[in-house]
Amino acid sequence: MELVSPAGNLPSLKAAVDNGADAVYVGFKDDTNARHFAGLNFTERTFEKAIRYAQDKGRKVFVAINTFPQPDGFQRWKTAVNQAADHGVNALILADMGVLDYASERWPDLRLHLSVQASVTSADGIRFYHENFGIRRVVLPRVLSVSQVAHVITQSPVPVEVFGFGSLCVMVEGRCLLSSYATGRSPNTYGACSPASHVRWEETVGGTNTRLNDVLIDHYGDGEKAGYPTLCKGRFQVGENTFYALEEPTSLNTLSILPKLKQIGVSAIKVEGRQRSPAYVAQVTAVMRAAIDQCMQDPDGYLPKDQWMQKLAEVSEGSQTTLGAYHRPWQ
């Protein structure tokens, strides 16, 4: 199983490579990718350095161009594809079928992966992208149980990559409009969810309110640690109850099921977090590297070490982790 780590800048990319990532995925500094945050991502110049650093050490670089261009911006997505291809990228991670159509026509030999943002959860869906654009890998959304992932793998015409660790989207990726409903900006159109431009932290008597475009996402009492107002991870009222109606602040962690993922034929494990620090990338990559290596050597004797779990919990949302949809009772 290949380990695919995130990098939002050159120090993170180096951290990923130095700590054992087989591949690192990055994005350019615009809305062509789903982590379009201020101060993040690569210019053409830093991208060139990134490619050289990784490839000199025998590692791969993937570029995520995984948002959905509208007609007036389509040229930016073409430029991103061409820029990545010109510099010898190992694969593009694409979501929009228009961009896939362009990339497969303009760069027929370039390796294309289907982004999680393409929102494909079945072998028939994968076949559409394989037959039309020759994709060579698919990243599955975080909505399938382990047995459902296993079933897709047996039918899929291409190898399958799944998420192994990081912030958890609880909605099927690529078809979640919660953020644009509240702010006008979504992952699909703008490359960001619950964008910082619309976030407000408000000190009140007795605590802190967190708002997204004025909508109250959560209220924290004095002494309670306030989290970032990601829309699906706030506390709301349903009926008589006020609770995390959609999901708690928590991160996905698959260390406990790595042998199972190997057994069902998962080809690559992805770590979420291009927006996180180089320290996060280093820590998570090192743990995942050690875990995957141990799992490959001795899948039957494999057990996640307490020390690994602790290190991952330290960098998790709300310091807690979950198996998410992989584990049926979560659903």
Next chain:
Amino acid sequence: MNTMKLSLGPIQYFWERQRVLEFYQQAADSAAEIIYLGEVICSKRRLVKLEDWLAIGTELRQSGKEVILSSLTLLEAATETSSLKKLCSNDEFMVEANDISAVQLLSAAGKHFVTGPSVNIYNGRSLQLLARKGLKRWVLPVELGLETLKDLQDLRPEGLETEVYALGRLPLAYSARCYTARSHNLPKDDCQFKCIDYPDGRLLKTREDQAFLVLNGIQTQSALTHQVLEQLPELQALGVDVLRISPQYSGTLKLVEIFDAARKGNELKPLNEKLLGLLPLGACNGYLVEQAGMDYQAEVSHDTQKVV
């Protein structure tokens, strides 16, 4: 310019079987020319089965309606894929693909199809590609506005019809998790079919009592009802072919009458007043004017309605 057609979208909620049957008996006499049928949210909702939908469709067709069968939006279990194959292999009605899996099955079988609002068509190249695969009509993704629609209409291949989600709570997200069950502290596998108690979805409010979202099983919708009545002249001018009204538990056919009156040129302002009175919790239209989807721009901007 042709008059825009009206469609009834698939029922997104879980209604009693009898209510579904009555609804379509009434719809047969409505002004809607196109009717989409089928379960698009949850495969556990089986009070109305494929055979029933086919029978309802046959009757509606006899009443002169164009009938389309809508496919499940989020596919997870292998049984759902099998059901989808069965749906796509029906020889009676065209299918609305709500997921790319259905697009693949239908195009491989050489059949024409419609794409629903959850198939991501954001640019001309996607539209042209799918038209080559057999796309006959597409629904504009709900988060896109009039400016993008205009560009897409300019790029749309000849003969392809454009449909706009004109009235209904917005379909915003889909998950592996069932939120209605969760709101009752139940797991999805033991949901006890709680959705039946919420025929317009279960309201989610902020801690300031702002009506924000609606939980509909694995789907999350807007609490406000998206409605584009006041933008009808613009949509007409952009060559939109079909306006979709998404069924709500009561008043849907009155809403169809209002849209019918509007497309025939009746004054929009009083119709809009009447429409607002029929919505469960109020209106929004922000997406259409390139704003946050929950916003509501009440002013009518187009020339024909400049009543000072």
